[in-house]
Amino acid sequence: MTIQTGVQTVPAPTIASQDPPAVNLLIAGRLRDYADLLTQQGEDGFRARAFRRAADVITALDRPVEEILSQDGREGLTALPAVGTGIASAIAEMVTTGRWSQMDRLRGDLxxxxxxxxxxxxxxxxxxxxxxxxxxxxxxxxxxxxxxxxxxxxxxxxxxxxxxxxxxxxxxGRPFFVTETTVARPPVAMLLQVDRMYRDRAAAGQLRKIAPKRFNPTGDAWLPILHARHGDWHFTALFSNTQLAHQLNKTADWVVIYYHKEGQPDGRCTVVTATRRPLLGQRVVRGREPEDEEEISNETRNWK
Structure with a gap:
C-alpha cells in the first residue's frame, strides 16, 4: 500500500488493522487543530496542508509515535511519509512534555x-x-x-x-553529543520585508488579533499575527509580548519573526528601531546590524 504525500507516492508505514493507538489520535488531532488555526489566521494553505497530510499518516500507524521516538529517535519520525524535521520536532515536544510551543504561540497561550x-x-x-x-x-x-x-x-x-x-x-529524541552547526537564516532584507508587511497590515487593521495570556490581565485581543511565505521560507510575525518589551514600552515597535524552512531548525529574530548611529531610526534585525547596513536599502520583491 502507498500513501500520497502531495509530492510523490511513497511506501506507507504499517497500516493499522485495529484501532490506532490513543496517543497517535491525540497527536494527529492537534496537528489538524494547528492546520485549522493557520487557516483561520490567514496562512496561504501551504503549511496547513502539510500538517494535515502528516496527521493522516500518524492516524494510519498501528505503532505508537512515542514508541517510535523512544526506540528510533527523531530519525524514526522523519522516516515517516509527510513528516519533516519541523513536524517531527513538534511531535517530539508533544510526546515528551504534553505541550506544543508553536500551538501555544498562535493561540496566545505561550x-x-x-x-x-x-x-x-x-x-x-x-x-x-x-x-x-x-x-x-x-x-x-x-x-x-x-x-x-x-x-x-x-x-x-x-x-x-x-x-x-x-x-x-x-x-x-536525539543524541547528546552533537556539534554546533551553522543554521540557514533568511537574508536580512527578507526579514525587513516581513517586518514592514506586518506593521503596515497591523496598522491597517488587516490582521487577526489574538489575546495573549501573559502580561494581559484584561484578556484583550490586541496582538496582531501575520503568516507569510517567500520561496521556501515560512514566516510568522507578532509584536513582542515579553516583559522587557512592556517595561520599555516597545510592544508596538519590536517585531518578533519566527521562520521555518524544511530541513532546517526553526528560528526567530527580533526587528527593532535602531537607537544608535549609523542606523539611527532605521529598522534593523537585532544581532545582525552589520548585515543591515549592507542590505537595508533593498526593495520588496516577489512576495507570495
Whole structure:
C-alpha cells in the first residue's frame, strides 16, 4: 500500500488493522487543530496542508509515535511519509512534555516558564529567569543556549548546564553529543520585508488579533499575527509580548519573526528601531546590524 504525500507516492508505514493507538489520535488531532488555526489566521494553505497530510499518516500507524521516538529517535519520525524535521520536532515536544510551543504561540497561550519546569534540574525560579532574562521560548532554544553558552542566566553552572542539556536531548529524541552547526537564516532584507508587511497590515487593521495570556490581565485581543511565505521560507510575525518589551514600552515597535524552512531548525529574530548611529531610526534585525547596513536599502520583491 502507498500513501500520497502531495509530492510523490511513497511506501506507507504499517497500516493499522485495529484501532490506532490513543496517543497517535491525540497527536494527529492537534496537528489538524494547528492546520485549522493557520487557516483561520490567514496562512496561504501551504503549511496547513502539510500538517494535515502528516496527521493522516500518524492516524494510519498501528505503532505508537512515542514508541517510535523512544526506540528510533527523531530519525524514526522523519522516516515517516509527510513528516519533516519541523513536524517531527513538534511531535517530539508533544510526546515528551504534553505541550506544543508553536500551538501555544498562535493561540496566545505561550508560557515558556511552564514548559521549562518539565525538565529535571529546572525549578520555578530558574524557569522564570530563563524565560525572562534569557528571552527563551522553546526546548530547542533552551538546549542550544545551555549547550553552547549563548545565555547568561544566574544559577546555571557548567555541571548544571550539562545535566539540563542531556535531559532536553533525551526529551527531544536525539543524541547528546552533537556539534554546533551553522543554521540557514533568511537574508536580512527578507526579514525587513516581513517586518514592514506586518506593521503596515497591523496598522491597517488587516490582521487577526489574538489575546495573549501573559502580561494581559484584561484578556484583550490586541496582538496582531501575520503568516507569510517567500520561496521556501515560512514566516510568522507578532509584536513582542515579553516583559522587557512592556517595561520599555516597545510592544508596538519590536517585531518578533519566527521562520521555518524544511530541513532546517526553526528560528526567530527580533526587528527593532535602531537607537544608535549609523542606523539611527532605521529598522534593523537585532544581532545582525552589520548585515543591515549592507542590505537595508533593498526593495520588496516577489512576495507570495
Amino acid at each position: 508560557a515558556p516558564e511552564v514548559l521549562f519546569r518539565t525538565i529535571p534540574g529546572i525549578g520555578a525560579k530558574l524557569a522564570d529567569r530563563l524565560a525572562k532574562d534569557g528571552q527563551l521560548e522553546s526546548l530547542e532554544e533552551l538546549e542550544h543556549a545551555v549547550r553552547f553558552g549563548k545565555v547568561a542566566v544566574r544559577g546555571i553552572g557548567p555541571r548544571r548546564r550539562r545535566m539540563i542539556a542531556a535531559a532536553i536531548a533525551e526529551r527531544l
